[in-house]
Amino acid sequence: MHKLPFIIALFSLSVVQPALAADSLTTKAKVAQKQEQQHNAQREAEFVQQQQTLAARKSELQQRKAELDASIQSLSSAFTDNERTLAEQQKKLHLETGSLGELFGVVRQSAKELQIELEHSVINHEQAEHLTAINSIVAAKTLPSIHQLTGLWQAYLSQISSGAxxxxxxxxxxxxxxxxxxxxxxxxxxxxxxxxxxxxxxxxxxxxxxxxxxxxxxxxxxxxxxxxxxxxxxxxxSRGDIYQQLADTPTLTERFEHGGVVGKIITALFVLGMIIALYRAVVLLSTQHTITKQLKTADTPKDNPLGRVLSVYHREKQLHVEALELRLLEAIMDEQQHLERGLSMLKLLAALAPMLGLLGTVTGMIETFQVITQFGNAEPRVMAGGISMALVTTVLGLVSAMPLLLAHNLLSSKAEAIRNILERQSVGLVAAQAEAQTMERKEAYAA
Structure with a gap:
């Protein structure tokens, strides 16, 4: 009996609480809906305002475009009118000026040439007034006046008269x-x-x-x-142009310097070869002179190649003919060695000089190609050093080889001529000895 009221109260509480919760949710939903309606209304108002602003901007731009189109049309019409007017004026100017335009060109060209002439002339300080008039003609953009033409004429007269x-x-x-x-x-x-x-x-x-x-x-x-x-x-x-070209023409010493180290070596070898050639020429000429004297006194041998051969003959003439011939041949070979001394070196120098010239040529071209690699080939002066060295060494080699070869040929011929004299004399001595021995055998056989 005591539990029944408690159960009834509990049941009533369970029925009332869901109803209260449903009422609370409904209230919240209505509040949220109202807020959303207010927000949407605000956004719609903003959209309407922005649409009105853009419409006003569009109207303004359309009005500006119309103004620009009208301005363009006006400028186009003005440009067309100006072109038509300019063409008419140019045609009128051409008809009125006639050949004065060509005359103005000739006058300006002549004034420019005279201006350059006077600026570098030795009398420019005496013709400052004329130079001012000429400068005004050169700088003018319109037809020259009669005063300017008169000034040009007077400048020409002054230039002509000053030459005398x-x-x-x-x-x-x-x-x-x-x-x-x-x-x-x-x-x-x-x-x-x-x-x-x-x-x-x-x-x-x-x-x-x-x-x-x-x-x-x-x-x-x-x-x-x-x-x-x-x-x-x-x-x-030529107002100094010839003197300037003379300054640009190198002297012999400068050309020699262009040959570099190889050129100096070639020159040293040439000098050495010529010293050898001159010394051997003096020796051979002196030897030929002493041999000529010895031929006149064959019975008294002296200290010369022929005298030494004769000494061998007088010393060994008791030998058999074959043995005597070999002795004389040995003496001639010794004298030939002395006669040809230095000629092999002369020949070597004559062959070595052009080879060194070729070496200098190759060295100079290598230097030229290195310069081209570094600076390009737009400036010939940059490459002139290597090319000059290449050409100078070639010339030095050829110039050195030719006289050395000529000297070698002449000295070899002179030595050969002296050797022929020795051989001819030795053959004569052997022949005389053979005849003497033959006569002795005949006399012995007859006895």
Missing amino acids: TYSEVDLPFVSGSGEMMTINAIRLGHFALLSAHGPISWDGQLASDFPRLPNSVPTSFEAAGIVTGQTATQLDP
């Missing part, structure tokens, strides 16, 4: 050591400047000495005689 005059001028001068000074010089026409020590170079602003001059050159002291024709001399009419 000479005068004394003071010029800025730079010495070989770089020292600046002012010197007095004589101007001959418009192509030469003479100082107290000879012709000087003029680059339009400074005077300087030429790197190299011929042995006999005129000086300022001879200017009056040159003009009047009393002094005969040589002048460079």
Whole structure:
């Protein structure tokens, strides 16, 4: 009886709690739905505002495009009108100017040539006014005026007349050591400047000495005689170009230096060979002279090749003919060895010189190819050193070999001629000895 109320209360609690939970969930769902509706409404408002902004921007751009299209159309029409007007004006200008355009081109070209001429001429300091007028014609973009044409004509007249005059001028001068000074010089026409020590170079602003001059050159002291024709001399009419080419032409010593070490070796061998050739030539000529004297006194042998052969004959003439012939042949061979001494070395040097020249050629070409590898072949001056060495050594080798070969041939012929004399004399002695022995045998047989 006491448990029944408790059970009833527990049952009532179990029925009421689910109903309360369902009411709570419904309330939460309604709140969430309301919040979502508010958020969607806010987003829709933002979308509508953005759509209105873009529509306004689109309208603005369309209006701007229309304005630009109108401006383009206007500019295109103006450009077409300007082109038509320009073509008409050019046609009108061409009709009005006629051949003046070609004349202007000729005038400008002539003025440019005269400008270059005066800038480097020895009289440019005397024609500064004319040079200013010429510069204005060269720089002009329109047809020259009559004043400018008159100035050009006067400049030509002055240039022509100055070629027949000479005068004394003071010029800025730079010495070989770089020292600046002012010197007095004589101007001959418009192509030469003479100082107290000879012709000087003029680059339009400074005077300087030429790197190299011929042995006999005129000086300022001879200017009056040159003009009047009393002094005969040589002048460079090219304003120093010939003197510059003379400076670029190497001397014999400079060419020898281009040969390098191989060239020096070839020269040393050539000098050695010529010393040997001269010494052997003196010896052979002296020997031939003594042999000529010995032929006149065959009975009194002296200290010379023929005398020594005769000494062997007088010493060994009691031998049989065959033995005597061998003795004389031995003596001739000894003399031949002395006669041909040094000729083999001369022949070797003659053969060695062109081989060394070829070696120098190959060495120079190797150097040239190395330079080409490093710097390319655009600048010939860079390769000139190796090519010069190659050519100079070849020339030195050939020039050295030819006289050495000639000397060897002449000396060999001279030695052969002396040996022929010795052989001829020895054959004669053997023949005389054979006849004597034959007569002795005949006399002995007859007795």
